[in-house]
Amino acid sequence: MLSKPHDRLAARFEAKLDAVGALIRARMESRHAPRIPEVTAHLVGAGGKRLRPMLTLAAADICGYRGENDEKLAATVEFIHTATLLHDDVVDESSQRRGRATANLLWDNKSSILVGDYLFSRSFQLMVETGNLRVLDILANASATIAEGEVLQLTAARDLATSEEIYLQVVRGKTAALFSAATEVGGVIAGAPDDQTAALYDYGDALGIAFQIADDLLDFQGDTAATGKNIGDDFRERKLTLPIIKAVAQADATERAFWRRTIEKGDQQDGDLDHAIALMQSHGALDSARVDALSWAAKAGVALEILPDHPVRDILADLAGYVVSRIN
């Protein structure tokens, strides 16, 4: 039996995911500019988990949808996601993603910017084809939250004054806004009542936040072999993630000087990572962040309760538990 919730979704929606894949390939074509499918295929073919499209298909299925607009919306969210990755990698000057060279490295920043714009406009065409204004409203708002979150991350980065409230805004932009839009539009396209579409929004929002906090924690205490992440990457990149924000909030003068030197100024020495982890432990920052992640996962599970009884609903509930199982 397939145990990971993600694999169970993939198995259940195999035929629909094939249709989504075909739609993505068809829509990334460009008669005149072959650079577009080249760059897109590099990313889309790079073994992403297709989690976002599956969330849309799952939500529509739970709410009894039987048409094909769920496939269009699944392709839409994957296009938005891919466009965001292209722009992110330019902004972060990344050279690797999912173990492969990034598009900005293989081609150039210009191609990543413009192909990202193209994919965003293609996603826009796809969602208009559904003819559903509420879907368009949800995705327009999600796009604005994503873009605002990215700018906020840029300006709040390395600023020790960053609050947990700002952190949540950034996380919603980075992850949760597209998760919640993906689930909500699935319900909307199925014609589900408002309390159900609101529950689907809440589920996606909480799932995305739980996922991101868990990711932050794994950077300080993960098993490199299991996660594929190196311990301390975020610290070395001077990212103000939730455990650090919590530790900074309780720092005395000496500790503040340490965080200022390592995060704000970026002057890091051997042993600083160990010291940072020790500070976070002494203030209970890691435990507190873990509790936050578990609470958000629990909130995601509770949100599902008002949805119709459905095997896919059970998989989504398991998924909420799964994203925090890595830190539990």
Added chain:
Amino acid sequence: MLSKPHDRLAARFEAKLDAVGALIRARMESRHAPRIPEVTAHLVGAGGKRLRPMLTLAAADICGYRGENDEKLAATVEFIHTATLLHDDVVDESSQRRGRATANLLWDNKSSILVGDYLFSRSFQLMVETGNLRVLDILANASATIAEGEVLQLTAARDLATSEEIYLQVVRGKTAALFSAATEVGGVIAGAPDDQTAALYDYGDALGIAFQIADDLLDFQGDTAATGKNIGDDFRERKLTLPIIKAVAQADATERAFWRRTIEKGDQQDGDLDHAIALMQSHGALDSARVDALSWAAKAGVALEILPDHPVRDILADLAGYVVSRIN
């Protein structure tokens, strides 16, 4: 009396343009990320002519529109235009626009990319608020044409094999797609019949193409004092504009070697610009491009004929003549 058609439009729509300006200021706000209004205000305040929003207001007026959605759509096209400028300046590594330092120079490329994305998502929210699916379809298609044209320009740049057909695609992406969307949505929002909205599309498309070809020509024969452009800027930046494409199509072996050296390889010496102009003259390339610009302007004027008799229609007709008056 105000003679320039552009000034006559600005005078006629003064109140509506104020409302559009207020809408733009309100929508570029960000509660959390002050970088967004900073960057946007720099561009929006930089004395752009607001030609695109005026085209939308004009088209709606001619077709008898009396509501306020034309203001939302005018702000939408200005946001799309501004987002495009931000990304263009990063891609072109520009340091000046309209005589001022570009945002990528004043802040950084990251801010320009992400604030551009934000403005695009804001434009998307604005157009959704009109609740008109046909408007959304038109603007989604225009966005795709713009983005595809930009990628095409990137890959076709400096390639002597670039045909006039490819050039037209690039120009549609660069200028004409947003002009034609701006005029068409004005008619659609007014509930104009299909033949009128098609005519408004044709007008905007032809106006944009005429405008761009005229701009290309002015680079080789303009009056620097009047146009504010330096003669030969495009040549020095190795841009394959229409006059060069026409000259290359008729080049003998020696001439091809000259174009390959100056445009493809970028190895330019004193006297090359004069020689390039002489080659274009000897093949009638400048005259031929001028005829093309005048034909597109004429096409724009003819498109207006089926629209209702209206003083604003007459101003639009004058505008078509005006964009090519600089080269006539």
